[in-house]
Amino acid sequence: MYVNMRSMSLTSEAIKLFEIARITLRSRFRYLWDMIGSTLFLAVVMFVFNRLWTVTYATGGSKTLAGFTLDQMIWYLVATETIIMSMTPIHRHIEREIREGDVAIRLNKPYSFLGFHWSVFIGEGLLKAGILILIGGSVAMAMNGPIPFQLLSVPALFLTFLLTATLSFLYGSMIGLLAFWTEDVTGFYFIFDRIKWLLGGFLMPITLFPEWLFKIVEWMPFSLMIFRPASLAVKFDWSTWADLSMRQLALILFMGVIAQGVYRLGVRRLDVNGG
Amino acid sequence: MFRFMIAMMRTGFASAIEYRASFFTQVFGMMINDSLWVAFWILYFQRFPVLNGWGREDLFVLWAVITFSFGIAFGLFAQALRLSELISHGQLDYYLALPKNVLLHLLVGQIRPANLGDLFFGPVLLMLFVDMSPMKWVWYLIGGVLGGLIYLSFFVMAGSLAFYVGSSEGISSTIGNALIHFSTYPTRIFDGWTRVLLFTLIPAGFIAEVPVDLVRRFEWADLGLLLLAAVGFSSLAWWIFHRGLRRYESGNLIAMRS
Numbered sequence: 001m002y003v004n005m006r007s008m009s010l011t012s013e014a015i016k017l018f019e020i021a022r023i024t025l026r027s028r029f030r031y032l033w034d035m036i037g038s039t040l041f042l043a044v045v046m047f048v049f050n051r052l053w054t055v056t057y058a059t060g061g062s063k064t065l066a067g068f069t070l071d072q073m074i075w076y077l078v079a080t081e082t083i084i085m086s087m088t089p090i091h092r093h094i095e096r097e098i099r100e101g102d103v104a105i106r107l108n109k110p111y112s113f114l115g116f117h118w119s120v121f122i123g124e125g126l127l128k129a130g131i132l133i134l135i136g137g138s139v140a141m142a143m144n145g146p147i148p149f150q151l152l153s154v155p156a157l158f159l160t161f162l163l164t165a166t167l168s169f170l171y172g173s174m175i176g177l178l179a180f181w182t183e184d185v186t187g188f189y190f191i192f193d194r195i196k197w198l199l200g201g202f203l204m205p206i207t208l209f210p211e212w213l214f215k216i217v218e219w220m221p222f223s224l225m226i227f228r229p230a231s232l233a234v235k236f237d238w239s240t241w242a243d244l245s246m247r248q249l250a251l252i253l254f255m256g257v258i259a260q261g262v263y264r265l266g267v268r269r270l271d272v273n274g275g
Numbered sequence: 276m277f278r279f280m281i282a283m284m285r286t287g288f289a290s291a292i293e294y295r296a297s298f299f300t301q302v303f304g305m306m307i308n309d310s311l312w313v314a315f316w317i318l319y320f321q322r323f324p325v326l327n328g329w330g331r332e333d334l335f336v337l338w339a340v341i342t343f344s345f346g347i348a349f350g351l352f353a354q355a356l357r358l359s360e361l362i363s364h365g366q367l368d369y370y371l372a373l374p375k376n377v378l379l380h381l382l383v384g385q386i387r388p389a390n391l392g393d394l395f396f397g398p399v400l401l402m403l404f405v406d407m408s409p410m411k412w413v414w415y416l417i418g419g420v421l422g423g424l425i426y427l428s429f430f431v432m433a434g435s436l437a438f439y440v441g442s443s444e445g446i447s448s449t450i451g452n453a454l455i456h457f458s459t460y461p462t463r464i465f466d467g468w469t470r471v472l473l474f475t476l477i478p479a480g481f482i483a484e485v486p487v488d489l490v491r492r493f494e495w496a497d498l499g500l501l502l503l504a505a506v507g508f509s510s511l512a513w514w515i516f517h518r519g520l521r522r523y524e525s526g527n528l529i530a531m532r533s
Contacts, residue, residue: 037445044453051464184297187304194311203315
């Protein structure tokens, strides 16, 4: 009986979170052109990357670098940019809610605080990612042309995107939750987010790092947030996908427990003034 | 005018440092952020020692210049980043009612601690990693200040779009980010029309290339060119802003200004 009740409550929580994500997606559609305008910057980024890596490959005189051809490298960067730019700055939303006391409003709502933010994050992220792939892909297609791609991999990559976004959400929300203890988390964000960028392989694949650093970085969680999913997108195979998904799920479980713990500790410090 | 600017900046600084922990976290956070960008280039140059004639030390000078310029432009004149928002939300009324020049008053109204981190980062990077003679320091400081003036002018022009097209926050920030992005990479990787663009419409070349050349191998012609560009772009920004100001519509906003 207990098991049934528990599974029912989990199902109803999942339905609520799905609905929040769906509503977010629909509401953001209303501002589609604004979103397209603000993501057009990716075209500039891809143009610069194209020049940088074209010159780099030409100077090196080699057709492949760390297992990537020039075209694969450009599409890899489309994938990393899509991952990073589609994620809303969740730390800022959470920080503002804590600082301005809005977190108290969510305490009596029939859904979890982190769950609500996750749904909004995913809803918005999906729409942004679609636009970013379109813009980044168009530039890559125009400047470098297509690379081999299996259409059958699309559903699998969709799931990978959800898991990757969830990891980014948990990482960002933990930074935001620090606002329970400190007034402003901007400084922490700069430090932790840029470490993720650098060691996650955002600007170049971690396989280009020096051997000693690659061995360390390979075992850090950041590559699961950027390098591995982006590499999978340009060089898809099912066994890598299965392995990546298992690792991402394990990390989500671990980070989820920590984030929830930090949230509970923080809420205990909360002083709510009625009014 | 100079005394007014100093007085406003002093007030802005006092206000920013009010929350000491937040102030220092932002300053050091930005310095670490910049360090990690430099770390990317160190990793890059470890693998590919030369990039179109540029080596690792040139990249250090580039980052020292652009962070210093950016720090001057937006650490000390932070409201330039919000210009389109202030215009489209009708929030210039406060400045219009006072006898000082609107643009100047608006620009010196706020200090941004995070970008003060950029301002400090540049010289620290040079001190730690580049062999600098006293004259190189002079050219670096001059190049950095003039680069800062170009950044600032460009953002004033991008922000002034709001006078003409209404809500332009998205497009202004995209244009501004394009300049920042182009200036953080060695402009020598570009050729043909892109280079023409980088010395005209998106003047990243004047921020990222000419000041670096001043430090690497000084030439009077480069200094003259940079000076001309800084004066030209700031005059153009001044003109565009004041021309646009004639079209400004008040938001009838009554607000407390802290």
